[in-house]
Amino acid sequence: MTKNTGNQDRQPGALDNFKPLLIDVAVPLGSYYLFKDAFGMSTFAALAWSSVVPAVRTVWGLVKERTTNALAGLILVVNVVSLLLSFVSGDPRLMLAKDSGVSSTVAIAILFSVRFGKPMMTAGMKPFLVKGDAAKEAAWQRLMSGSAAGSAAFRSRERAFSLVWGLALLAECVVRAVGAYTIPVDTMVWLGSVILVAAMAIGVVVSGGLAVGPMERMLAAEVEACRTEQPAPALAA
Structure with a gap:
């Protein structure tokens, strides 16, 4: 008699399949517009708070997994640059x-990744x-x-x-x-x-x-x- 082993036999759902793309792109972009448009935060504050997830992802990859997450790192860099520009x-x-600015920089990076044979969106x-x-x-x-x-x-x-x-x-x-x-x-x-x-x-x-x-x-x-x-x-x- 076989038993259901629960999560061991569970097939990944749609959310599991899209999780890398959601975390690296959709969450930072979506949270920026949410903080700015829905909560009425300033551009500076919205960029700062939307940088939390890519910052954590980037640091976690470097410290724990000894890898670099290209999309998370890119979003973080773009947000930091935008924060500096917000002062002027x-x-x-x-x-x-x-x-x-965020989407345009990501777009250009994606196009360059295709040109050099390492498409960034493959991970998602x-x-x-x-x-x-x-x-x-x-x-x-x-x-x-x-x-x-x-x-x-x-x-x-x-x-x-x-x-x-x-x-x-x-x-x-x-x-x-x-x-x-x-x-x-x-x-x-x-x-x-x-x-x-x-x-x-x-x-x-x-x-x-x-x-x-x-x-x-x-x-x-x-x-x-x-x-x-x-x-x-x-x-x-």
Whole structure:
């Protein structure tokens, strides 16, 4: 008789799959706008409080795991620079334009990471595709290492995922910056958040069609190919 081992057999849920991306990007960005727009904090205070999570993540990685978290570190650096700039900013339109500084810097960093062959958004996408499955994890490693037949196509889709998000965030930054100097301030205060949500929705839809969906099918095909290549177990005499 087998017993349910509880968490040992639990499959990761949607929140588990997206946790790295939520912690490194969504939480700092979302908390900044929450503190600033919902709680009425100053730009300086909102940036300071939204820096807590990336700061903890960065320090924890360096001290405990002996690794560096690129996204968390980037968000932290951008927030610190924005805090310093807040001392010299008094123009409300400049303040609105500066609100897009975090997303624009992240966007540029993502695009550079694609250019140099180390897409930053892969860390957030991989858990969603692998879902804690050992066979999919092994298939992922084969596809990424170049040892599988579909490796080139798989890596191309991986780069496309980060490219889409980099372009979406960069476009959001440009639209918000233009709006800050062409649209009434009172309107732009709430419209800026709408633009950000729209950019993220577009990023989800486009990256899903161009990268996530095809990569999911490639992983499934690689898992199946590995199973068919394994020799059948010998029958007992």
